[in-house]
Amino acid sequence: MLYNTSVKERPVNTGEERNTVRIFEKDGHKIIQGDVLDVLRTQISEASIDLIFVDPPYNIGKNFNGASDKWASDEEYLSWCYEWIDLCVLKLKPNGSFYLMTATQFTPYFDIYLRKRLSILSRIVWCYDSSGVQAKKYYGSLYEPILFCVKDVRNYTFNSQDIQITAKTGAQRKLIDYRKPIPTPYNTLKVPGNVWDFPRVRYRMDEYEDHPSQKPVALLERIIKASSNIGDTVLDPFSGTFTTSFVAQNLGRSSIGIEISEEYTKIGLRRLGIVDSYDETKLYAPTKSFKRRSKANEHAKDVEQGKLEL
Ligand SMILES: C[S@@+](CC[C@H](N)C(=O)[O-])C[C@H]1O[C@@H](n2cnc3c(N)ncnc32)[C@H](O)[C@@H]1O
Numbered sequence: 001m002l003y004n005t006s007v008k009e010r011p012v013n014t015g016e017e018r019n020t021v022r023i024f025e026k027d028g029h030k031i032i033q034g035d036v037l038d039v040l041r042t043q044i045s046e047a048s049i050d051l052i053f054v055d056p057p058y059n060i061g062k063n064f065n066g067a068s069d070k071w072a073s074d075e076e077y078l079s080w081c082y083e084w085i086d087l088c089v090l091k092l093k094p095n096g097s098f099y100l101m102t103a104t105q106f107t108p109y110f111d112i113y114l115r116k117r118l119s120i121l122s123r124i125v126w127c128y129d130s131s132g133v134q135a136k137k138y139y140g141s142l143y144e145p146i147l148f149c150v151k152d153v154r155n156y157t158f159n160s161q162d163i164q165i166t167a168k169t170g171a172q173r174k175l176i177d178y179r180k181p182i183p184t185p186y187n188t189l190k191v192p193g194n195v196w197d198f199p200r201v202r203y204r205m206d207e208y209e210d211h212p213s214q215k216p217v218a219l220l221e222r223i224i225k226a227s228s229n230i231g232d233t234v235l236d237p238f239s240g241t242f243t244t245s246f247v248a249q250n251l252g253r254s255s256i257g258i259e260i261s262e263e264y265t266k267i268g269l270r271r272l273g274i275v276d277s278y279d280e281t282k283l284y285a286p287t288k289s290f291k292r293r294s295k296a297n298e299h300a301k302d303v304e305q306g307k308l309e310l
Pocket residue numbers: 034035036037055056057058064211213214215216237238239240241242243244258259260261264
């Protein structure tokens with residue numbers, strides 16, 4: 001058997017409904033399909049996680065595989081968020097780090113709430129270029145905020161040497177440091193500031209999956225390299241396409257990814273190589289309409305879908 005799958009059923013407090021938690025695990029990577037509050041409460045030990053990256057539903061009406069991310073009121077959305085924030089803080093190790101993304105309009109609430117529980121070290125702006133039609137009667141939104149927080153400002157991981165970038169100085173030639181005994185060019189490698197420029201995931205990119213708010217690999221690479229070490233455990237409570245777990249795996253970290261949608265869970269299972277079929281159906285990466293499917297792949301898919309016999 002390639003993986004351990006345990007299916008647990010637990011009643012929730014509404015009528016006939018039952019919460020199902022499914023756990024898939026292989027080589028230090030765990031995918032848990034279930035509701036975030038339920039899973040955080042019952043499946044994750046206290047003070048066990050080195051790094052948590054959270055990219056929740058933003059309460060802006062996106063469609064997550066048929067489920068709308070719109071709450072009846074902002075107050076209801078925020079009180080739900082505060083519940084999982086408290087649980088995340090509880091699960092974080094004393095030297096752990098916490099990154100939280102959300103829609104710009106909710107960041108101030110999260111900022112004020114988090115200040116009382118963690119230390120916010122950076123307020124990051126992830127900016128990107130425009131895609132599609134931009135606003136014409138106001139300034140369109142081309143960034144998303146990320147709060148970077150730690151539990152203990154005297155004891156946390158920050159591998160600055162692993163995330164250095166070439167600083168943009170605006171100068172045409174290399175600037176020379178004349179204060180040195182022998183004038184030498186300035187070191188242009190710097191730790192990035194708090195404005196990050198990464199393209200959004202586009203359909204034509206290799207990493208593209210079928211999800212409305214997939215985060216780029218490059219964004220998660222920076223976060224995971226900086227705020228965790230090889231062998232550490234990285235948790236993503238709203239995994240979507242499991243970018244966090246995928247990058248953690250590539251960088252030699254362990255991972256736990258939680259996701260409520262079965263369809264998105266299947267993306268994670270495939271992306272992390274935990275299983276290659278689900279309910280006896282082979283899992284495939286999305287076929288792009290602009291790419292010609294290879295003959296072998298086409299044949300395999302047709303056999304799978306019963307269009308051809310072997
Ligand atoms: C903004 S997306 C995360 C995208 C992810 N960072 C990525 O790179 O693909 C939020 C995800 O949270 C999931 N979600 C919504 N409500 C949830 C809940 N109660 N428990 C667990 N996951 C939930 C949605 O299905 C959606 O995939």
